Amino acid sequence: MxxxxxxxxxxxxxxxxxxxxxxxxxxxxxxxxxxxxxxxxxxxxxxxxxxxxxxxxxxxxxxxxxxxxxxxxxxxxxxxxxxxxxxxxxxxxxxxTELDEVIISASRTPERIFESPVSVERFGIKEIKNTPAADFYDGLENLKGVDINTNSLTFKSINTRGFATFANTRFVQLVDGMDNTAPALNFVLGNLIGMTELDVNSVELLPGASSALYGANAFNGILFMTSKNPFDYQGISGYFKGGITSQDAAGDNEFYDYGVRVAHAFSDKFAAKANFSYLRGTDWFATSTVNVLNPGTDRSDPNYDGLNIYGDEVSTNIRGVGEILVDRGILPAGAENLLPDANVSRTGYNEEDLNAYNAESVKFDAAMHYRPFADDLEIIYHGKIGRGTTIYQGANRYSLRNFFLQQHKIEVKNNNFFIRGYITDESSGDSYDTRFTGININRSWKDDQTWFGEYAGTFVQATLAGQSPEDAHALARQVADTGRLIPGTPEFQQAFNTVTSDSDLTTGSKFQDATQLRHADVNYNFSHITSDFADIQVGGSFREYKLNSSGTIFTDFDGPIRYSEFGVYTQIQKKFADERAKVTGSIRYDKSELFDGNFSPRLSIGYTLGEERNHNVRASVQTGFRNPTTQDLYIGLNVGRAILVGSAEDNLDRDVRTFSDTEISGAGQAILGSDSVDIVGRSAYENSFSASSVREGNPVQSNAAPVEPEKVIAFELGYRGKVDRFVIDISGYFNQYSDFISTQNVLVPFYGEVGDGSLSLLALQNDDFEVYQAYTNSAADIKSLGATIGVNTTLPGDFDLGVNYTYAELDLDEERDPDFRTEFNTPEHKVKATFGHTNLFKNFGFNTSYRWSDAYFWEASFGDGDVPSFSVIDAQINYRIPKLKTTLKAGGTNIGGDEYFTAFGTGFIGSQYYIGISINNL
The missing domain is CATH 2.60.40.10 (Immunoglobulins)
Incomplete structure (x- = not known):
């Protein structure tokens, strides 16, 4: 004993x-x-x-x-x-300097940003705290080469190197290794349901193709956000921001944003954290009344279709209506000749009548970290849930209300490997399509046949009474609109509630979706074993989609649609010449069950110059590819101006639509021998006219073929270095695309075979056709090129100054594919600058940023139009109270007050002013 x-x-x-x-x-x-x-x-x-x-x-x-x-x-x-x-x-x-910062994204292994084989941008804790933007995510806009398109107060879309829409399927965002894409929408919802700024450890951005390491869709770029580990960052921290948004259309409205983070290491083996944040405000009102069918005309145009007005998309040839009324004995014979051979549209509702414009974001996540041996081996469970209300602009404007996304991840990792698996599950909540809300509120009050009948009858009577065509149109609309539901009345609200809770787009506008994505990743870095020869790593991934919209978005009428894809990769990195030279080679193979496999190689060379090793030049050639999205493959959706139909082989015959007597002319019904006809989605690809050829008066068969994966070869040269007090980063790129994924509007005739020379052309003449949007690949020769230069320095007095310039250009051979819509949507020139001081005097700092954008043309399915050039100034001041571990901050965005927009069809972006407090935010 x-x-x-x-x-x-x-x-x-x-x-x-x-x-x-x-x-x-x-x-x-x-x-x-x-x-x-x-x-x-x-x-x-x-x-x-x-x-x-x-x-x-x-x-x-x-x-x-x-x-x-x-x-x-x-x-x-x-x-x-x-x-x-x-x-x-x-x-x-x-x-x-920023050259000393360590990044992981460029090679999936820690390395100095100075030696990165490709262009990379980093936004760390210091930049997050100093950003003058009201939200850290908005501060990313000051990085060189980065575009942020503002859809909503809470939904910003990041892009690099062109080809951007709000459905930005060419850009990937990873949050702690999890793809933050909403699987049914196919794109990232900004930071709406992403990460709270208290938990952000670093943000890294790779512009350009990154498929060699990160697979499909890492095409234009990839954004990495990593959170703080609870072993390293412990305690309770919080923040609160409040202020106003100011816009001419919306006025001044309050907003507030607050969050809290709790983390604790219970031992050297177990730690946990939880984060919560809540934001609420008023969105930017979209109030454009531009007539998209005939720009320059106003609402006096009988076929008026306002950009941010919905319901007026429903139009018909008024003489055709008169012919039907004559056939039915409602109008006397010959009365149809008093009607113009032109289209008339129904009266629409303003977007502000159909959207409350309340913006909201609720985010919660929790993680448990376990180190069984108290070393670098770590087992992590991480769960994230988010609910948001915002506006998304795609083919239509969509009110995403109580949109819900959750992700759950299990990961095992150490310094040499990781294995992770996660699931992403989304729910559309109470989301609805504003265009179909306006259309079906009109129809719930008075069906189209009755409304156009009353319009035609009144027009005939007014003409017989000697009124001018303009006065006859005005009287006809007044009579047809008698008793129309008025926004703000109980009757309108009841109709609104009924329509937005109905997922049948013939009568309602609700989105119904519960799509899921399952993903697994594995990576092993052998550098601890092979470092004498080279750093070698291998990895792979697997992904499965489960589309579940009950037929409201996809053609999953009879149950969920599933398909999967996988990829494997390897990378070898070798230093030589006294470690001045570094060569990195990567290759990846990806295979979707719907397409042939694809190889994506990358090769980069970097060399460090100078006696003090403070200059680095780099060159790389890398490839990227993009699989068609879930919507490219399986969508089946009528968006008003066109019917969208995905081109997966098993989708083409599943999309069947019936067109009735109100949509088919009397002559067409006689040819068909019926007052209705069924059209299958396959016709959009195999029996359709090119819309552009019909507009030009020379109808030819469309060349829309089922969509295939898109590819790019990217060449890049760059330099990073320090010259005296200046840090300089320069890069230039050239991209060459093949099989560029695009959409093409086609006209499907209700009868006849395209090319038969008679019946199908007669169908066009009788307006007996439907517009479809086909997902296909462009035959055009598409190239893009650009360059960025950034200079950062510390001025006398320790003032920080940064200036950067971005150039982007599209090179397109339009003759090979006149129907191709580029959707490049990027200014040719951009200039950005920041100026500040972290400690101007004791505990006081400030920061300002300036952005100028050249004018550019925005092209997207919702609408095409010019985006004028704009300049924006943001600024903030801050004061630290060390004894209270507190920072006070006040700032404003667009403090000049000149409203602007970054995409045609969105609301103008006004100013935002805020004051905030953060406590114990490490």
């Missing part, structure tokens, strides 16, 4: 002797504390971070002497030798 007791006491004494506690403070060159600095025991995963005052406590089970490594983004790393137990140290970090 005595022996056992002595042994236990000896073990305890050894443990007690081995435990060392170090306390210290980390400061910058100006003796200001650095919060969030990383403190690591050299050669171990044991570590901690500094608090708001730059203070840290680190306990290790090791006796001195040993070394701790201290690092923070934007500062040069420092090491300190600990020589005694319970030692207190003060460590000063010298401010470095």
């Amino acid at each position: 005595r022996t056992i007791t002595l042994a236990i006491m000896l073990m305890l004494s050894i443990v007690a002797t081995a435990q060392t506690t170090i306390k210290g403070t980390v400061l910058d060159d100006n003796d200001q504390p650095i919060p969030g600095a990383n403190i690591k025991l050299q050669g171990s995963a044991v570590g901690t971070v500094t608090d708001f005052d730059g203070f840290f406590t680190l306990t290790v089970e090791q006796s001195p002497p040993f070394t701790i490594i201290v690092s923070s983004v934007g500062f040069e790393e420092n090491s300190t030798v600990i020589t005694s137990q319970s030692q207190e140290v003060t460590i000063t970090l010298k401010e470095g």
